Amino acid sequence: ETTKGEGSPEVVIRFVHEESPTSVQNSYVEAFKKTIEEKSNGSIAVEIYPVGQLGNGVTQAELLQIGAVDMGIVSPGNVGTIVPESQVMLLHFLFSDDMKVNQKVFNESPALYETLGKAFEDKGIKVLSYWTEGFMHWTTNRKIEQPKDFQDIKFRTMPSPLIVSSYQAYGANPTPVPYEQVYSGLQLNMIEGQTNPIFAIEQMKFYEVQEVLTLSRHSLYTTTTSINPEFYQSLSTDHKQVVNETIDEMKDKSFEIQRKFNKEDLNTIKENSSITITELSEQQRKKFREASEIVKQQYVDMVGGKAKEILKQLEEDVKKAEQGEPLR
Amino acid sequence: MIWVMLVLLFLLLFIGYPMLVPLIIAPLVAALIFLPDFNTVVLIQQFVTGIKTFVLLAVPMFIFAADIMSSGKTSNRLLDFVGSFIGHIRGGYAITTAAACTLFGSISGSTQATVVAVGKPMRERLNSVGYKDSQSIPLIINASDLALMIPPSIAMIVYGVVTGTSVGELFIAGVIPGLIIFFFFAAYSYILASRKGLGQERKATWRERWVATKKAILPLGFPVLIIGGIYQGIFSPTEAAAVSVAYAFLLEVVLFKDVSLKDIPKIAESSAVVTAAVFILVSAGTALSWVLAYAKLPEEITQAVLGSDPSATYVLFMVAVFFFVGCMFVDPLVVIIILTPIFYPIAMNAGVDPVALGIIITLQAAIGSATPPFGVDIFTAIAVFQKPYQDIIKGIWPYIIILMLASALFIVFPEIITIYKMVYSD
Amino acid sequence: MLKKLDHWVTSVEKWIISWSIIGMTVMLLANVVARSLFNSSLSFAEEVGQFFIILVTFVGVSYCARWGRHLKMTALVELLPFRVRKILVLFVTLTTSLLMFYLAYLGVQYVWQLYTFERVTPALRIPMYVIIVFVPIGFLFGGIQYIHEFVLNVRSNDIIDGTKQSKVDKEETAL
Ligand code: NA
Ligand code: NA
Numbered sequence: 001e002t003t004k005g006e007g008s009p010e011v012v013i014r015f016v017h018e019e020s021p022t023s024v025q026n027s028y029v030e031a032f033k034k035t036i037e038e039k040s041n042g043s044i045a046v047e048i049y050p051v052g053q054l055g056n057g058v059t060q061a062e063l064l065q066i067g068a069v070d071m072g073i074v075s076p077g078n079v080g081t082i083v084p085e086s087q088v089m090l091l092h093f094l095f096s097d098d099m100k101v102n103q104k105v106f107n108e109s110p111a112l113y114e115t116l117g118k119a120f121e122d123k124g125i126k127v128l129s130y131w132t133e134g135f136m137h138w139t140t141n142r143k144i145e146q147p148k149d150f151q152d153i154k155f156r157t158m159p160s161p162l163i164v165s166s167y168q169a170y171g172a173n174p175t176p177v178p179y180e181q182v183y184s185g186l187q188l189n190m191i192e193g194q195t196n197p198i199f200a201i202e203q204m205k206f207y208e209v210q211e212v213l214t215l216s217r218h219s220l221y222t223t224t225t226s227i228n229p230e231f232y233q234s235l236s237t238d239h240k241q242v243v244n245e246t247i248d249e250m251k252d253k254s255f256e257i258q259r260k261f262n263k264e265d266l267n268t269i270k271e272n273s274s275i276t277i278t279e280l281s282e283q284q285r286k287k288f289r290e291a292s293e294i295v296k297q298q299y300v301d302m303v304g305g306k307a308k309e310i311l312k313q314l315e316e317d318v319k320k321a322e323q324g325e326p327l328r
Numbered sequence: 329m330i331w332v333m334l335v336l337l338f339l340l341l342f343i344g345y346p347m348l349v350p351l352i353i354a355p356l357v358a359a360l361i362f363l364p365d366f367n368t369v370v371l372i373q374q375f376v377t378g379i380k381t382f383v384l385l386a387v388p389m390f391i392f393a394a395d396i397m398s399s400g401k402t403s404n405r406l407l408d409f410v411g412s413f414i415g416h417i418r419g420g421y422a423i424t425t426a427a428a429c430t431l432f433g434s435i436s437g438s439t440q441a442t443v444v445a446v447g448k449p450m451r452e453r454l455n456s457v458g459y460k461d462s463q464s465i466p467l468i469i470n471a472s473d474l475a476l477m478i479p480p481s482i483a484m485i486v487y488g489v490v491t492g493t494s495v496g497e498l499f500i501a502g503v504i505p506g507l508i509i510f511f512f513f514a515a516y517s518y519i520l521a522s523r524k525g526l527g528q529e530r531k532a533t534w535r536e537r538w539v540a541t542k543k544a545i546l547p548l549g550f551p552v553l554i555i556g557g558i559y560q561g562i563f564s565p566t567e568a569a570a571v572s573v574a575y576a577f578l579l580e581v582v583l584f585k586d587v588s589l590k591d592i593p594k595i596a597e598s599s600a601v602v603t604a605a606v607f608i609l610v611s612a613g614t615a616l617s618w619v620l621a622y623a624k625l626p627e628e629i630t631q632a633v634l635g636s637d638p639s640a641t642y643v644l645f646m647v648a649v650f651f652f653v654g655c656m657f658v659d660p661l662v663v664i665i666i667l668t669p670i671f672y673p674i675a676m677n678a679g680v681d682p683v684a685l686g687i688i689i690t691l692q693a694a695i696g697s698a699t700p701p702f703g704v705d706i707f708t709a710i711a712v713f714q715k716p717y718q719d720i721i722k723g724i725w726p727y728i729i730i731l732m733l734a735s736a737l738f739i740v741f742p743e744i745i746t747i748y749k750m751v752y753s754d
Numbered sequence: 755m756l757k758k759l760d761h762w763v764t765s766v767e768k769w770i771i772s773w774s775i776i777g778m779t780v781m782l783l784a785n786v787v788a789r790s791l792f793n794s795s796l797s798f799a800e801e802v803g804q805f806f807i808i809l810v811t812f813v814g815v816s817y818c819a820r821w822g823r824h825l826k827m828t829a830l831v832e833l834l835p836f837r838v839r840k841i842l843v844l845f846v847t848l849t850t851s852l853l854m855f856y857l858a859y860l861g862v863q864y865v866w867q868l869y870t871f872e873r874v875t876p877a878l879r880i881p882m883y884v885i886i887v888f889v890p891i892g893f894l895f896g897g898i899q900y901i902h903e904f905v906l907n908v909r910s911n912d913i914i915d916g917t918k919q920s921k922v923d924k925e926e927t928a929l
Contacts, residue, residue, distance in 0.1 A: 020490055021669050051490050051669050053621045058873075059377055065871060068367045068622075081882075082873045123871050152793050159797045159877040175795040176877070178381075180485045181564060183495045189561030203492040344831040344839075345846050346824035348815075349853060372857070372864040372889060379811050385778060385803045388810065392775055563786045570782035593772045600771035603807075604814020605823050611811065707825045717827040 009045035011239060016060045017073040018052040024133045024199055025073050025223075026050055027257045028250065032225075036246040044239060058082070061226075065124040070231045074125060075223040080160055084303045085119040088310055089222040090162045091299060092292040093285070096322055097217045099135075099255065104321040106130045106222075107251050110328055111313035115306055126229040128247045131254035133197050134262040135217040139210040140193035143276070145284055147171060147291040156182055156194040161302065165295045170288070179204075186210060197221045199258075202265035207275045215279045218288060225250070329362045330625055333616075337657070341701060351612035351702070355619035363623060371615045378614025379607045381661070388603040389569030390441040391712070394448045395595045396576040400586035402547045407453045409544035416531035419514075419521030421457055422467055425450045426513040429471035430478060430506070431555075439660075439697050440606070440708045441569065442472035448712060461715055462723040463520065469705045469720075470727035471513055473694035476660070477506035483693050486661050487686045490668045494683075498690075500748050501683045505691065505738055512730050546583065550575055602711040609707055613658035621666050626650075630670050640678045644739045647671050647685065648692050655696020656703055664693060684742040688735065695731045698724065763895065764918070767817045774806040774813075781806070798877040805885050812892030815854070819899035822916025836913075843913050844904060851900030854893045861890030 015033070019025035026048075033046035054063060057078025063069045065082075076086035088094070095102045106112070112130050120127045138144055140153060150170035157163045159176035167174040172193075177185050185191040186209040194206060195218075201207055225247060235243065269275065280288070300308045317327050333354040340350035352371070359366040414420035428446045447468040454464035476483045479499035488495035532540070553575055554568050563571055580587040587595075620626060633646055650671070654663035668689065675685050698705045700721045709720050738744055785799035818824045831839055868883040875882060902917045 020492055021673060022492060047624065049621065051665060053666055053669070054618060055374075055377055059373065062373060062867075062871075062873075063370065066367055066369060066867065068370050081876055081879075082871055084874075154789065154793075154795070159800060161797070161877060161879070164797050164877075173789065173793045173795055174797065175789060176797050176800060177564070178800065181566075183485065183488070185561075185564060187496070188559055190564055191561075205488070205494045205496060208494065208496050341827050342830045343842055343846065344826060344828055346819075346826045346850060348824060349846075349850055352853065352857070369860055369863045369867065372860045372886075376808060376886060376889060379807050380804045385782070385807060388775055388807070389779060389782070392779065562790055567782045567786050570779045571786065573779045574783055593776070596772035596775040597768055600775045600810050600814060601818060601821070601823055603775070603810050604771065605818050605825055607807065607811040608815055608818075609825065701827070710825050711823075717825075 010043045013046045014069040015071045016049045016069045024261050040242045067228045071227045074226040083123050092218045093289040101321045103255050108327045109317040111317050115310050125226045127224045127226050129225045133221040134258045136195050136219045138214040138216050141211040144214045146287050154192045156191040169291050198262040199265045207269045207273050212276045329358050333358045355616045359619050374615040374618045375611040378611040386566045386569035387440050390445040392599040393572040393576045394445045395599045398448050400580035405544045406547045409540045412532040412537045412540040419517040422517035423514045426471040430474045439472040439475045439705050442475045443705050443708045466723040469698045476694040477502045483690045486664050491672050497683050498686045509734050605711045606708050617658045617662045640680045643675050643678045651692035652696045655693050656699045660693035660697050684745045687745045770813045771810050774809040778806040801875045812888045815892040816895035819896045820918045847900050847904040851897045854897030858890040858893035
């Protein structure tokens with residue numbers, strides 16, 4: 001209806017994402033749009049709905065399920081309430097601290113594309129690719145070097161039981177607060193710490209109201225590019241191929257985008273504030289890794305079904321990637 | 329499509345449908361005609377999404393607290409106290425109302441909660457010194473706008489999230505414009521009171537003042553507790569609403585015993601009815617704006633209006649118009665989420681300061697929320713005061729004009745907003 | 755019989771909405787206490803609060819219809835002659851009830867969808883459909899209220915707003 005002009009498109013893809021016009025997700029979707037419109041010679045057009053205009057993470061996933069929109073950036077952090085198996089991505093110290101290794105896992109892992117992918121598809125969401133918006137880090141008012149430094153910190157998390165358990169395992173007081181209230185919550189000390197990727201810490205200016213940024217890399221902010229399965233099936237063979245090719249090109253591109261954003265935003269934080277920035281040593285990471293181990297079992301027990309298989313397979317995929325072996 | 333929706337909205341509203349109906353029928357019919365592959369089940373999903381925001385929880389809580397206090401004598405004790413000091417000044421009570429809204433709004437962050445919590449006791453008092461509803465209610469509805477301007481403000485936070493602007497700077501930048509508007513309101517109240525000879529009482533003696541103060545000591549703990557609790561980080565603004573219920577309960581039921589425990593469910597019922605009547609409209613408004621966003625209408629219209637390479641002042645002017653009109657129909661936060669991403673890049677290209685843009689947007693959202701036909705504060709006021717629509721909106725126009733003049737001032741001289749930068753640095 | 759049922763539904767609705775308001779208050783207070791005194795926040799506070807809001811709003815659809823408390827604008831209608839107003843009221847109540855029934859039907863579809871996709875709440879992991887089912891229930895009973903109001907208006911020579919006001923009580927004894 002809105003895209004007119006030369007060789008008007010045969011297919012219009014309604015594409016939703018949650019982030020602002022200057023964000024990782026928007027850069028990804030803009031690049032996707034440009035690539036696919038060129039590749040298809042204008043026979044495919046993409047309509048972008050940014051900033052959760054049509055709804056927040058879960059709402060978007062539902063819109064995708066019922067076909068009200070065709071594609072979306074769907075994050076396991078949001079849809080753990082629909083696809084419980086996807087909560088594997090919330091576990092700490094599951095991936096490598098080497099992003100190159102993670103890139104290989106996200107691009108090829110059979111655990112993700114086959115087993116977890118099947119769980120998504122059972123719920124009416126077809127995952128085309130997995131990618132990340134960067135490592136998650138901690139901001140607090142005190143130095144964090146070992147789990148017991150978390151003792152009694154009112155730490156803002158999402159309300160998911162696994163995330164809550166992860167921080168309880170470190171001794172913190174996990175406190176779910178809606179995203180919009182995090183800044184003022186930190187400012188007034190209602191909460192004393194939070195976790196997010198660098199780009200979000202910069203965008204939300206959490207560094208203005210926190211003392212210490214610990215580059216912990218305890219988990220990855222994982223997301224997916226997903227499509228409504230019926231919509232995908234309705235595409236012609238040619239168009240399906242164009243979609244698949246574009247997705248493949250975007251896989252490595254997504255890692256470039258997140259690298260660029262997180263690097264620039266870390267610089268912005270350094271320039272604009274005097275926040276102390278520290279990194280965890282290998283020894284310190286090991287302590288956190290051990291403390292968080294019990295949450296993995298909780299994931300398996302809570303989710304059941306294919307959860308155990310997905311976790312085991314994914315851990316093996318990461319190991320193989322670290323040793324440079326092929327994943328399949 | 330927009331015309332079909334507008335005609336339906338007004339037509340159905342004017343022939344006496346419950347407001348809920350036009351707000352649902354307009355998007356439903358428009359979507360069925362213009363969006364052939366529209367899935368109507370989404371409307372239900374959006375009804376639910378619209379009222380699920382955590383911050384909205386504060387509204388029923390403040391309604392409940394205000395209901396408990398007005399069942400007893402807490403609010404009167406407070407107002408007797410204020411009155412004993414400034415009741416003899418022309419427009420004193422009206423100015424107090426504006427000040428109370430500013431103070432309360434600064435903590436609740438919600439214009440609706442402010443209308444309820446401050447409005448209920450203040451209206452009674454204003455009317456008892458000779459104000460008519462058509463003078464007191466519009467003042468309350470509009471002074472509540474300051475809830476969005478004075479930090480913490482949810483509207484500014486949402487703008488900050490959408491655009492990546494520093495929330496801290498927005499908060500600071502809102503204070504001066506907020507105070508300017510407060511002074512405008514105070515001046516208008518003074519003029520109105522002087523011209524109509526309103527709201528002046530005998531000057532109280534110091535002895536009377538002392539008696540009133542003693543009676544008000546515990547109720548005075550109320551703002552101290554709420555503001556202190558929030559700024560000490562003990563509870564969030566949403567939770568503060570529940571704490572205010574607890575405090576009202578403590579005073580009325582436990583200490584003063586003006587309300588009995590048995591009355592509480594009955595009071596809760598009346599709070600619930602007000603909440604339900606307002607929230608179903610918030611729900612419907614969310615569905616309405618979803619359909620607009622889905623059809624990409626806001627984008628089309630702004631492109632048509634702005635043309636290429638508009639000047640900064642023109643962009644700000646159009647921002648004001650669009651947000652103002654949008655907020656006349658739907659919840660301000662929803663409008664900010666939908667329109668901001670469209671205007672932000674255009675405004676940045678035109679050289680507008682992102683903080684100034686945020687403050688102008690917040691102000692428009694606040695004004696729109698008090699503007700007929702569907703401004704949320706208006707239907708909150710109808711529900712709370714149980715007055716017909718026409719009575720509520722009768723005296724509203726002078727305030728809207730004052731607010732529009734203030735907007736014009738800030739648009740032409742955005743330096744008023746950005747002046748904080750002279751004293752504030754990272 | 756019908757009157758008894760109606761009476762019973764009224765009480766249930768009243769009970770639900772008033773205790774939801776009290777429940778919300780208690781929930782939020784409990785979270786403040788747990789977080790600051792016991793250093794252990796309640797991760798489910800937000801979703802329980804949302805549940806109560808949904809209850810109040812949608813059960814309230816019917817309850818507000820019953821007492822004629824839905825907000826509307828009557829300024830222009832009151833300028834019209836009585837006969838025109840009467841016809842308008844009949845038309846408005848009938849079509850409003852039809853709309854509510856349609857919304858109830860859509861609500862059932864949404865509930866069914868949540869049921870098949872097995873969506874749960876974030877913290878307590880309660881099936882979402884258990885909560886959302888109050889949306890179609892609210893619209894269904896709301897629709898019934900407006901049909902009732904329509905019938906009362908057909909039988910009466912007056913204009914009746916809501917089904918539960920003093921004027922109406924007289925009508926009901928005549929039923
Ligand atoms: Na505020
Ligand atoms: Na207002």
